[in-house]
Amino acid sequence: MSARFAVGDNVRVREAYPPGHIRTPHFIRGKAGVVSAVIGTFANPEELAYGRPGTPKQTLYWVTFPQTGLWPDYAGPEHDTAVVDVFEHWLVGEQQ
């Protein structure tokens, strides 16, 4: 499976709240970031958690978020970031 996003792409995390074993933390849902690395493909943990094989494997990315975009009251400088591992099916492309 080829990666849908490349380093430097602007992306947004889907704002969805499905039940189950989800590795996408709430604080990034609906938030915009930039792909900073394409890590590789891994069995989907949302499937593995229920004893299924986790196929198709999902591409995992590093997505870098500006802290000021995550927390409206962020007290540090603009250049502070959070880097979160996010699976491809949680990301949508964003025009910039």
Added chain:
Amino acid sequence: MSDHHHHDDDWPYPHPKQPDTEDAPFTDHMAMAEAVTELLIDKNIFTADDMRKMVEYIDSKSPAEGARMVARAWTDPDFKGRMLKDVNAAAKELDIDAGTIPIRCVENTPEAHNVIVCTLCSCYPRMLLGLPPDWYKSRAYRSRVIREPRKVLAEFGTDISDAVETRVHDSTADLRYMVLPMRPKGSEGMNEDALAGLVTRDSMIGVSVIKDL
């Protein structure tokens, strides 16, 4: 010997009793883990001694292994390059077993300070740093370092200049992280063993930096 019988309500010491492990509630998940372990042993998938040995092996891991890698990276730029690409493979070069879960090394520079957390649970590079400190697993650390990293770092005695980017890595999925701290000034003449002695666990989590000598 006195004829006093010390029952729970007759604790003669001025300090509270330390709780026993069994004082914490035995949860459904703990029962399930015990049941699965017993089944695997009954079905001869592994023996009780295999299980004990594995726990003993994981407990034997310590930050000294990560520190050896950091010291080598400081003294050998080619090794550092390989380590930044693939920590598990680089560990093998030093006869360190870093396990099969991929570990990524993030490098501190004069421009960026990295710190690691697992906001969802408590993922930690145990195979390189040993067992995590209790605070790493606490809800306070996990929820706060991601949203006020500078304040949390300051509570650890680590002040990061506003000119430097703080970069919090959340290990939410299939990777584990270690920080490659900056080599302290004044360590230029030191050999690899002496350098490894400077590298602390907390500097590889990123809540601390290694002070200049």
